[in-house]
């Protein structure tokens with residue numbers, strides 16, 4: 001499997017679409033290098049607005065740009081743009097319902113050693129609680145490519161979270177359907193469903209492979225869209241497989257696990273097990289260390305999955 | 311050894327130690343720490359009233375590293391002062407180390423967790439206000455980056471500090487003219503910077519941020535100012551002390567190779583040859 005950082009794909013696609021549509025504007029907050037957006041700045045300097053280290057301003061200005069006919073794409077640190085600027089997101093973008101796309105970079109624990117100020121483990125919870133804005137976490141470069149195409153064609157507020165590091169591909173090729181709001185089933189199965197989002201989808205796939213060795217047939221769902229979440233796919237999984245596991249790089253509160261549990265509890269109660277980051281300042285270290293600490297690994301997920309059959 | 315010789319020697323040692331720590335960890339914000347090493351050395355070895363064996367002493371002067379990414383200079387100084395064992399610097403940024411990549415108040419000597427830019431001045435203003443309310447004499451210092459000044463929260467705190475006449479508060483700006491992307495004036499212009507702070511009601515003292523005597527004089531003068539906070543505008547060189555890092559934006563979080571480290575240590579040893 002080859003590896004690509006999703007943020008790189010974001011930039012490539014923004015350059016491609018930006019050349020065709022001069023109303024596409026990228027905004028950066030001293031985040032150009034970190035977002036891999038330097039190329040965009042070099043190739044389309046007139047379509048880049050640099051606001052300096054000012055996350056509230058970047059969101060407010062993007063709202064104004066959108067309200068005046070531009071198509072702004074913010075590329076800024078997930079940790080800051082979804083916290084520092086959350087009122088601008090809520091009021092200026094979502095409430096006024098303007099066409100702003102926010103790409104949160106270095107999401108989750110990408111900046112593991114830098115501590116809680118730089119971890120973004122709250123954004124699913126926060127964004128899902130704000131009306132009008134959609135939230136998406138692509139799993140790999142194919143998802144990101146297709147998502148960018150959808151984003152330029154969709155008018156309205158969307159928040160996208162990507163990580164800092166290169167991620168493994170979870171698709172063999174671009175030959176599959178990607179639609180905002182629609183779950184992407186990666187493998188069929190009838191014993192158990194693993195629903196994962198973002199850059200841990202590859203971990204879910206590996207857990208499913210391990211379970212296959214024990215003759216457990218897993219359905220794996222890439223839930224790239226956290227809002228609106230694909231309730232039908234969740235209910236179907238509950239009905240057809242009877243057990244659900246969720247995997248996410250997010251707080252255990254308010255994330256994918258919470259969302260799935262709510263849908264399951266209301267529609268077709270079955271056991272759900274949530275793999276996420278517990279309610280504490282996450283330990284510091286590199287992402288792999290942090291995932292290991294909290295059991296977000298294929299082997300631990302597979303082991304716990306087996307216990308669901310005891 | 312006189313004061314200036316001591317500070318010269320000490321700052322060179324801190325720079326060497328922090329570079330070694332960064333290379334050992336394989337990560338770090340290199341140039342920003344070198345930029346403010348002289349300022350922090352003067353503060354911790356000459357200006358602030360602190361007790362290493364009693365880090366929580368009620369009347370201690372307070373320091374908030376608002377530009378939290380320059381934590382390398384901070385940890386290195388705290389270890390050298392004796393707040394914790396120097397050996398621990400080898401754990402910088404490692405799994406579960408308390409020496410994480412931004413100030414962590416689980417580390418003795420660190421008052422508050424920082425890392426998100428634009429927070430320090432408001433926290434410092436709160437501490438200074440508390441001193442006024444409880445009639446305490448401690449002073450509060452906070453060190454900010456110049457790129458950091460684009461955050462609106464800095465200016466909210468600047469208003470408040472002036473409004474509350476916090477003459478026990480000293481803000482310091484590490485004016486190195488660089489942030490991650492480029493020169494600050496290209497990214498988001500700050501000039502005329504001194505005038506901005508002045509118009510907010512602050513006393514402005516502009517110094518060469520690598521000149522120990524000028525820094526000492528500025529801190530001394532700040533204690534004499536009554537009725538308003540002081541802003542020390544310290545003109546600095548990002549990457550100071552290592553020729554190939556100076557004034558280069560790419561060294562913001564650049565990681566020196568072993569050879570580059572060796573060269574840097576050599577350049578820094580000649581500076582400290584006063585003893």
Ligand SMILES: Cc1ncc(C[n+]2csc(CCOP(=O)(O)OP(=O)(O)O)c2C)c(N)n1
Nearest residue numbers: 030342425426427455456457458488489490
């Ligand atoms: C709120 C927030 N936004 C963005 C960052 C990422 N960041 C870390 S350092 C830095 C540049 C800081 O530049 P400056 O303040 O000039 O510091 P110095 O040049 O002394 O390193 C940025 C953008 C952050 N830590 N906090």
Ligand SMILES: [Mg+2]
Nearest residue numbers: 456457488489
């Ligand atoms: Mg600077």
